[in-house]
Amino acid sequence: MGDRKFFVGGNWKMNGVKTDIDGIVQFMNAGPLSENTEVVVSPPAIYLDYARQKLDSKIGVAAQNCYKAEKGAFTGDISPKMILDCGCKWVILGHSERRNVFGENDQLIGEKTKHALESGLKVIACIGEKLEEREAGQTMDVVCRQTKALLDNIADDKWGNVVLAYEPVWAIGTGKTATPEQAQEVHDELRKWLSGNKSADVAKNVRIIYGGSVNAANCKDLAGKPDIDGFLVGGASLKPDFVKIVNAKE
Ligand code: PGA
Numbered sequence: 001m002g003d004r005k006f007f008v009g010g011n012w013k014m015n016g017v018k019t020d021i022d023g024i025v026q027f028m029n030a031g032p033l034s035e036n037t038e039v040v041v042s043p044p045a046i047y048l049d050y051a052r053q054k055l056d057s058k059i060g061v062a063a064q065n066c067y068k069a070e071k072g073a074f075t076g077d078i079s080p081k082m083i084l085d086c087g088c089k090w091v092i093l094g095h096s097e098r099r100n101v102f103g104e105n106d107q108l109i110g111e112k113t114k115h116a117l118e119s120g121l122k123v124i125a126c127i128g129e130k131l132e133e134r135e136a137g138q139t140m141d142v143v144c145r146q147t148k149a150l151l152d153n154i155a156d157d158k159w160g161n162v163v164l165a166y167e168p169v170w171a172i173g174t175g176k177t178a179t180p181e182q183a184q185e186v187h188d189e190l191r192k193w194l195s196g197n198k199s200a201d202v203a204k205n206v207r208i209i210y211g212g213s214v215n216a217a218n219c220k221d222l223a224g225k226p227d228i229d230g231f232l233v234g235g236a237s238l239k240p241d242f243v244k245i246v247n248a249k250e
Helices: 018-030 045-054 080-085 096-100 106-119 131-135 139-151 156-161 180-197 200-205 219-223 242-246
Strands: 006-011 037-042 060-063 090-093 122-127 162-166 207-211 230-233
Touching: 006 090, 006 162, 006 207, 006 242, 018 037, 018 045, 018 242, 037 090, 045 060, 080 106, 090 106, 106 122, 106 139, 106 156, 122 139, 131 139, 139 162, 139 180, 156 162, 156 200, 162 180, 180 200, 180 207, 180 219, 219 230, 230 242
Parallel strands: 006 037, 006 230, 037 060, 060 090, 090 122, 122 162, 162 207, 207 230
Antiparallel strands: none
């Protein structure tokens, strides 16, 4: 096993106005958050600056998306340069809601990943199969295809700035978590695939986190699996219980 620091991300999605964010900041800053976990929260773009200013500096902040250019005529979008300018170091790319609600494809997500990394951001890159794909036995085909599109866009020296988030679409926001065994199996197979298609070093060192209905009750069992290096948490990241998920390894 590589030396992979446990990583927990809180994806707020399109939730919360300033008063809600104040509440989240309060329980996050109060913690206590395990020193052994890297923690990053992801507010809506319009509140990146607000959240960054209020959160303790040991808590990282991620944008939920960005475009593949520094600036220009791209109405409604934001660039890595702007995210960095707000003091934030991370971006989530390829979330299933970006893929399935907003129609982003593997190629675009790959290009965004490349530009974000070249700009100096760190990337939480999301992958995961839909229910019908799992039921058709295509889970690894889908996950590897999505990962290949990322891999082609990640320079050798940037892998340390990438966290892969395996988020089966059928588990997101449904309350239907993958079992620890199901998640471990995909993480393990993905690591083997990375070893064959990239390098043993990347496979050993890249953090692969799980997302999909993670909560305070199921996080410890999931965290106990050898290839689950943390979580990307949606709904439960808006509530004080998120602190328990951050501390799932303790
Ligand atoms: P959920 O969302 O925890 O609400 O299922 C996870 C995610 O979309 O990252």
